Amino acid sequence: MKENDIQRPTLIINEEQARANIKRMADKARNAGVRFRPHFKTHQSALVGQWFKDQGVSSITVSSYSMAAYFADHGWNDITIAFPINLRELDAIQELASRIELGVLVDSSATVSALEKQISRPMRVWLKIDTGYGRSGVHWDQTEQIIQLARQLNEVSHLTFRGLLTHAGHSYHVRGSEAIQAVYRESTQRLQSVRTVLLDEGFRTVELSTGDTPCCSVVDDFADVDEIRPGNFVYYDLMQTQIGSCSDGQVAVTVACPVVGIHPDRSEIIIYGGGVHLSKDSVELEGHRVYGCLAEMDGNAIITIRRDAPVTGLSQEHGVIHVPSDILNSLQVGDLVYIVPAHSCMAVNCLRR
């Protein structure tokens, strides 16, 4: 789309950079000998899925039945729904399992019992393990509970216990490569210790699946796991640059927004681009919560993220950007500015429709 044709807040994807991000991660996985099962919740797009196919990707991750059905309808045959299985969608999930290789997650005995009673189709099941993030999953040190769940799964003939899956989302809380690698090592060691317990109990194959973008971006040696599932890396975002997962130039997404107001007295501009476009997800930047930053562009490519021009406020449709004088003086009402969102998964979800 030509800049002059943009009338409203518009998602701008740098395809060349996104393809480079995909290739880099696919190469890393190939070199490490692990399965690459990228998470498609970030882009939720069959078109972008093709860019992954072009790198030899055939197995994917999603975070809802709806996404799984969408990608199954677009020719993907090996999908893990990396979300605690929603018992209210069992009929639809079962139908999907009759069409494709479907993997699901459980973390409670009640859920396994429901799968036993209400499901008859073969399904691969992962035990979701909490290695420190504290959201979903059985806590890694609850080994008795994990053994019982694995046994319970093994007793159901149509369920195949596949292994242990974690999302070390606490990597989002640290900053810098060294700290991220420490999260990865700790999380992976915890998964491995659980696997050792299960192997000692007589379970034959217990795969390990991990995958958050910060860890997968900075770690090169995945010898300890069988599968990685990063997602956000396809576009990255302001949050990932702050964590230390990527450089500014690797960010492949911006949102083009019309300038609708200029307030020199407050060093602020007002854009058409609010919470319904950028989402209200935020990241800390020099002690302040910001929703994104203005970027200097060369076509669709980011030259510089202007951290001195943060999005400091978002209403439903308005955005407020605090800008230094060089930007203030160069802009007019009706111009376009390009915003690097705090969190690309959320902004893309807002704007893709």
Added chain:
Amino acid sequence: MKENDIQRPTLIINEEQARANIKRMADKARNAGVRFRPHFKTHQSALVGQWFKDQGVSSITVSSYSMAAYFADHGWNDITIAFPINLRELDAIQELASRIELGVLVDSSATVSALEKQISRPMRVWLKIDTGYGRSGVHWDQTEQIIQLARQLNEVSHLTFRGLLTHAGHSYHVRGSEAIQAVYRESTQRLQSVRTVLLDEGFRTVELSTGDTPCCSVVDDFADVDEIRPGNFVYYDLMQTQIGSCSDGQVAVTVACPVVGIHPDRSEIIIYGGGVHLSKDSVELEGHRVYGCLAEMDGNAIITIRRDAPVTGLSQEHGVIHVPSDILNSLQVGDLVYIVPAHSCMAVNCLRR
């Protein structure tokens, strides 16, 4: 929709309560003798628009050209786009102005010049005045600038200068009826002082338009203005109960979410319902940022908002709710819970599609 049919995060509107909220506000406006021009950005629905028509509403407010076009296509003929006019949509806005009575907002000379050059259709123009919120508009004490803009507008034959419009959004930052009324009085006095200046300068009619939900909810006497434009009041939400705009029982929106995990050790449940459903807008509750609270329901009606069961975390698809033991002990994986969102405009925007 029957509870058993709900599979995924689902917007639940209490029609009876929403209609009561509409009737109450319409009656207040009628009794005060002011035009009721409700903001439709909250519901963005032609169906809900009909509930307003049933109360005699014929003039409405929206916050984008897209919304204006949608409601024009559904038979609304008198619409104000209460957003600084986006010069990149002028062709579409002009086309719309040829079909309906369209009002737009300006707050800069550059914008008026653009309208003069690029627009030929008659259009009503409001000067957007900042009475203290600090987002869009000319600051109320910049009287010279306001006079010049009004004169500039009067010189353009196809533009009709209609009056002064404000959004006293800083009412969202206070708590309690008295503080809200103080914001209303101050904001309205500022608008009136600007009107007095313009009348003294020879302008003949200068209407005043105001309208934020907190002020319009607690003020009864609108004798000082010509028009009110509240929007959020149709559903209200957790934020409005905290501000003091409404009672818990007046909230007409919840989001039904399946329970997918129960973690008694952490007193937490995990729901299928994340930032893409509830939005990541938050409100402060007892010193913490929360994204909503669990509600006890009677059908679609809220009995009690459980402020001791707040949504403390949201990922893309997951929500984390901290729950007391009575709720923890009563729930099973696969149950539904009902969440009052922090901000209904944002949650409805996520879920209406």
